[in-house]
């Protein structure tokens with residue numbers, strides 16, 4: 001199953017994507033699932049039910065959490081998570097709560113992830129391809145994959161509808177809910193990243 005694991009709706013101040021348009025259009029973007037990862041909020045849960053929608057699209061809720069040492073895509077029981085935690089504290093909390101954290105666009109200029117967090121294995125999954133990164137910023141992640149044996153995922157980081165599905169991750173086990181997704185991430189049940197096209201956009 002192909003998932004675009006990094007999508008922002010207009011609950012993120014920087015995104016222009018209305019939720020209803022996203023749900024209607026995503027099945028035509030070559031993915032069977034999407035993860036809604038708004039900045040520091042999971043308020044999408046107040047609008048729709050998580051899981052497989054009536055059109056067959058699997059919609060899962062996460063968030064993109066900002067810290068001074070980088071941004072992290074979080075999946076787990078984090079609806080009430082307070083913003084502003086340090087990366088160290090956040091990643092320990094995520095681990096202890098049975099959730100999973102992904103280092104988002106770890107080499108993006110100005111929003112990079114501190115290497116010591118990776119070295120300490122506080123975060124073991126990296127976004128190897130981010131649809132809004134430059135090619136260089138994406139390629140730089142390869143060094144971490146080699147040095148630390150990390151498995152890469154990919155996501156579009158869509159802030160507009162036409163970016164949705166531009167990058168996706170291919171999961172090798174069926175995923176119908178958040179628990180399936182977290183399990184697959186932890187086990188490494190994903191094969192590769194599929195960049196369907198290269199997008200270079202101004203990052204908001």
Ligand SMILES: [Zn+2]
Pocket residue numbers: 008012014015039159204
């Ligand atoms: Zn944004």
Ligand SMILES: [Zn+2]
Pocket residue numbers: 006008064157
């Ligand atoms: Zn993002």
